[in-house]
Amino acid sequence: MYPSSALGEFLRSRRARLQPEELGLPGGVRRRRVAGLRREELAPLAGVSVGYYIRLEQGQAPNVSDEVLDALARTLRLDADERRHLHRLARIPQAQTSLPPTEVLRPGLSHMVEAFTDAPAIAVGRRGDILAWNPLAHALLAPHWPVMPTGRPPNFVRIDFLELAFARSLYADWAAKARDDVAYLQVSVSNFPGDEQLLAFIAELKELSPEFRELWAEHPVSNCATIAREYRHPQVGAMTLAAELLRPPDDEGQGVTVFQAEPGSVSQDRLRRLAELTSGSAA
Known part of the structure; x- marks a missing residue:
């Protein structure tokens, strides 16, 4: 274990x-x-x-x-x-309480994601699952996924390591994004050692991804609270967005990440353009 x-x-x-x-x-x-x-x-x-x-x-x-x-x-x-x-x-206890295999999103976090209309927003779980996203976040992060997938939810770590062609085209610095993904899971494991599904997911990624296996051995650690990243979107071009992870005080491993561009920047103009395209697609 x-x-x-x-x-x-x-x-x-x-x-x-x-x-x-x-x-x-x-x-x-x-x-x-x-x-x-x-x-x-x-x-x-x-x-x-x-x-x-x-x-x-x-x-x-x-x-x-x-x-x-x-x-x-x-x-x-x-x-x-x-x-x-x-x-x-x-301080990890010897006897750990098992957690349920399915992570249920807190209603308050779901409502928070829905409240953002002009910025991409996602609700994330302790395993990296995207438990909810607004249309703009879907258009930014995984437009090739169904908006309402059945079965297993999209997982940003799985996408970044197992859908490499897409991830490397989206992130200007994929290596930095991959390291942050691993750091996110490292912290989750230390916070939730009884999550058997999380441990199984990590074992799967080690088996399927040499890149993940190598990074995991380096043991990067970060709370990933605020990160600026360049995205290369196929429809609107390059954008630099700051991702802010918001966690509730009674942290259960879930949080909301909101992506924003610097006011008055080219990135803000392109994010607005993406919002217009997304709105048009929805209409």
Whole structure:
């Protein structure tokens, strides 16, 4: 199961990106078998014994203190998102409550999506499912999908990794979008370790997508709250839109993402044009 090894995978990924010289340690003359900082180099800098740190990576130190986690975060130079992720991984309970296989959209979020008429808006779930979208979001993100698909809902991670031709044509920087997708799922797993459908979805993507498998091993982490991205739409051309993820206070893994262009910009003009085309199609 993912949660039992997630903490160790995350710590190893962050050790691998640091070199001894960055922390004031001698690099040595012998060739290193693995990239990055060794466990015996990290542990003293974080103020813990090497044996304790090894047990921590192996998931055998369940009662690790916040002080130790903060010391590791400082030593590994984690940013705010990564620090929160580290604390969540260390607090995953041994017994997890299973979540229902079908994620039901909260009515309030559905109404919020419907309220946006001049900006693309989607309601997203913890697995990356698009649980609702307005016509403009459908026209922007997945016009090749049915507006009201039956069965499995569209999933932005699945589209980006398994419908590569479409995704690479839509996003000017597909690599950045793909990394953000993986970061979104990494955070979801640490927040909802009992979601067996989420774990199965990740396993499926690892099997079907080499790109996803490689990125997952790097363990990127981000809350993906506000991101500006360039879209290359086949009907109206290139647009730079800022995506804002809005989550309710009682976060259940669902939220609403709204896409907006800078006022007075060419992107705003093109987004308006897309809205006109969408409105005309609907009529």
